[in-house]
Amino acid sequence: MPIEAFTGQTFATHVQVLIIGAGACGTIAGLAATERGAEVLILERDAKPSGSTALSGGQIPAAGTRFQREAGLLDDTPDLLFHDIVNKAHGECDHAIARLMADESGNTVTWLIDRHRIPLAPVLDFQYPGHSRPHMHATPRRLGDELHTALLAAIDREGVPIATSAQVTDLFVDDHSLVRGVRVQRPDGTVEEIGCDALILACNGYGGNRDMLARYIPEGADLFYEGHVGNQGDAVRWGEAMGASVRDMGSFQGHGAVAWPAATHLSWPTITEGGFHVNRSGQRFSNENSGYSEQALHVHRQPEKFAWAIWDQRGETIAFRQESHVKAVESGCVKRCDSIADIARVTGCDLAALEKTFADVAACATGTRVDDFGRDFTRKPMLSAPYYVCRIVGALTHTQGGLEIDTGMRVLRTDGTPFPNLFAGGGAARGLSGPADWGYMSGSGLLMATSTGRLAGEAAARLVLGRG
Numbered sequence: 307m308p309i310e311a312f313t314g315q316t317f318a319t320h321v322q323v324l325i326i327g328a329g330a331c332g333t334i335a336g337l338a339a340t341e342r343g344a345e346v347l348i349l350e351r352d353a354k355p356s357g358s359t360a361l362s363g364g365q366i367p368a369a370g371t372r373f374q375r376e377a378g379l380l381d382d383t384p385d386l387l388f389h390d391i392v393n394k395a396h397g398e399c400d401h402a403i404a405r406l407m408a409d410e411s412g413n414t415v416t417w418l419i420d421r422h423r424i425p426l427a428p429v430l431d432f433q434y435p436g437h438s439r440p441h442m443h444a445t446p447r448r449l450g451d452e453l454h455t456a457l458l459a460a461i462d463r464e465g466v467p468i469a470t471s472a473q474v475t476d477l478f479v480d481d482h483s484l485v486r487g488v489r490v491q492r493p494d495g496t497v498e499e500i501g502c503d504a505l506i507l508a509c510n511g512y513g514g515n516r517d518m519l520a521r522y523i524p525e526g527a528d529l530f531y532e533g534h535v536g537n538q539g540d541a542v543r544w545g546e547a548m549g550a551s552v553r554d555m556g557s558f559q560g561h562g563a564v565a566w567p568a569a570t571h572l573s574w575p576t577i578t579e580g581g582f583h584v585n586r587s588g589q590r591f592s593n594e595n596s597g598y599s600e601q602a603l604h605v606h607r608q609p610e611k612f613a614w615a616i617w618d619q620r621g622e623t624i625a626f627r628q629e630s631h632v633k634a635v636e637s638g639c640v641k642r643c644d645s646i647a648d649i650a651r652v653t654g655c656d657l658a659a660l661e662k663t664f665a666d667v668a669a670c671a672t673g674t675r676v677d678d679f680g681r682d683f684t685r686k687p688m689l690s691a692p693y694y695v696c697r698i699v700g701a702l703t704h705t706q707g708g709l710e711i712d713t714g715m716r717v718l719r720t721d722g723t724p725f726p727n728l729f730a731g732g733g734a735a736r737g738l739s740g741p742a743d744w745g746y747m748s749g750s751g752l753l754m755a756t757s758t759g760r761l762a763g764e765a766a767a768r769l770v771l772g773r774g
Contacts, residue, residue: 312480317501322770324502328355331732331759332508338763351473362450367441367749368411382439394747398740422460434748449629504766510733511705512539529702541734555707562601568637573625580686581617588659593679599746602700618689706737715762731758
């Protein structure tokens with residue numbers, strides 16, 4: 307059973323704040339709780355901490371930071387970020403959590419840079435769909451693994467212990483719904499039991515669990531899964547067994563431009579700078595610029611479940627600043643073409659169909675035609691040779707549904723009351739995307755992971771130290 311009754315047993319090891327998961331949420335929670343004087347232990351199922359953070363693009367939205375102002379962006383505010391989150395989710399997210407994340411985003415990024423030397427800087431050379439301002443902050447290579455490595459280095463500097471190869475299988479819970487400890491299994495079968503005063507669930511979602519995907523996201527269950535295999539939905543299973551509320555379980559972050567067969571992302575400036583996607587017939591099939599998450603299923607629904615991305619040097623110059631895109635180019639998946647005829651030869655698409663698609667997009671760019679899919683092409687010039695082409699598939703990156711939390715990061719029961727010492731953040735918690743893939747705003751996964759991690763760590767420390 308994932309939940310076992312606590313019957314007064316003693317634990318050989320006991321810590322004040324126990325954290326499950328060593329991604330961005332878990333490491334940041336550990337840093338925050340330690341900074342406030344709590345005794346902390348992070349449990350990580352892998353031999354080397356990895357997970358969704360390391361696999362991400364590593365870009366964190368934050369609004370109104372001094373780093374943006376120093377770089378010349380003077381008009382970003384938490385209000386704008388809040389409205390961007392809510393608008394992308396069609397209003398169907400938790401507004402109180404969205405408000406909190408927007409308000410705390412700048413504080414979190416500033417704390418990470420100033421206190422923990424995480425090398426973040428504003429990304430101002432392009433703007434993601436759904437962002438009213440360029441909110442992103444990223445490490446130099448714009449790579450999640452670089453961000454995660456920096457967080458682990460901070461953990462090491464602060465002396466926060468991480469137990470690796472430590473998979474939590476069960477929680478011990480008493481009659482008052484207090485989590486009193488956990489059971490941990492090691493790869494050699496050894497079992498340990500560790501007591502705690504507060505527990506933070508930072509172990510992401512259920513993208514690696516095929517049964518849960520079939521139950522909650524049937525249309526996306528056979529998408530290429532690019533997330534971490536360890537995302538098995540443990541937090542949701544423990545929470546449900548305790549009577550916790552789970553929300554938006556059909557929501558996920560997808561990515562609609564995974565270079566194939568390299569299985570790495572094309573950077574989204576390939577679209578924002580005027581590029582587009584066509585199917586094997588050479589025809590567009592969606593508003594590509596509505597968001598990379600919902601584009602995953604649009605691509606997946608095409609004949610043979612793939613499409614072609616087409617962009618030009620303008621988009622390539624910006625895209626090449628992101629490490630994942632560099633890997634796509636170095637893999638040989640990206641082809642350079644000097645004409646539309648070259649594109650037809652590389653892709654196998656019908657030349658006449660491609661020429662019509664280019665002519666239609668050019669007319670949309672000049673404003674003489676309204677796009678059939680509602681995209682506004684007028685803000686960027688029409689593509690010009692040389693062109694770049696890549697075969698793409700849609701992917702499921704990570705799930706967005708999860709445990710419902712309050713603004714104190716406490717997990718809520720189905721009746722809306724909080725558990726006394728159970729906290730959650732990152733992918734373990736209900737995200738900001740509403741009920742479906744179309745609600746995911748670029749970067750909101752790391753926005754949640756970083757700020758909920760910091761706030762959960764602070765709250766857990768206050769609880770165990772009796773400070774409120």
